[in-house]
Amino acid sequence: MAEYNKPLPRAEYSDLTAPFWEAAKRHELVIPRCRKCNAYFWYPREACPRCLQTDWEWAPASGKGRAHTYTVVYQPQNPGFNEDVPYAYTIVQLDEGVRIISNIVNCRIPDDLRVDMPLEAVFEDVSPEWTLIKFKPA
Numbered sequence: 001m002a003e004y005n006k007p008l009p010r011a012e013y014s015d016l017t018a019p020f021w022e023a024a025k026r027h028e029l030v031i032p033r034c035r036k037c038n039a040y041f042w043y044p045r046e047a048c049p050r051c052l053q054t055d056w057e058w059a060p061a062s063g064k065g066r067a068h069t070y071t072v073v074y075q076p077q078n079p080g081f082n083e084d085v086p087y088a089y090t091i092v093q094l095d096e097g098v099r100i101i102s103n104i105v106n107c108r109i110p111d112d113l114r115v116d117m118p119l120e121a122v123f124e125d126v127s128p129e130w131t132l133i134k135f136k137p138a
């Protein structure tokens with residue numbers, strides 16, 4: 001197999017999302033919460049999708065949730081992830097009510113995976129600049 005030398009894709013790091021990534025580096029999960037209607041929402045955006053107000057804050061999240069659904073990846077589209085297979089591409093339903101995309105780790109894949117399994121956040125420091133938020137069985 002040919003050696004793969006391209007860098008792995010990086011998450012978007014903008015003024016809007018910087019507080020999320022900075023919190024991740026501190027091993028904290030934060031998600032947007034509207035100051036007007038108190039709704040949490042995901043993904044980060046300029047206005048609350050419920051009431052359209054632009055007054056929102058980054059609020060601490062419990063890091064707890066459930067596997068809403070997942071798929072097991074054996075052949076990643078990006079060869080940079082070849083060493084990670086099989087991995088669980090997962091939509092996590094956080095206890096705060098929003099769904100985020102992540103991976104389930106620290107378990108046997110696919111044997112231990114179940115829809116609706118309880119999960120909790122773990123923080124992977126993949127480089128000095130980047131920490132990724134993944135989930136393990138709770």
Ligand SMILES: [Zn+2]
Nearest residue numbers: 034037048051
């Ligand atoms: Zn709102």
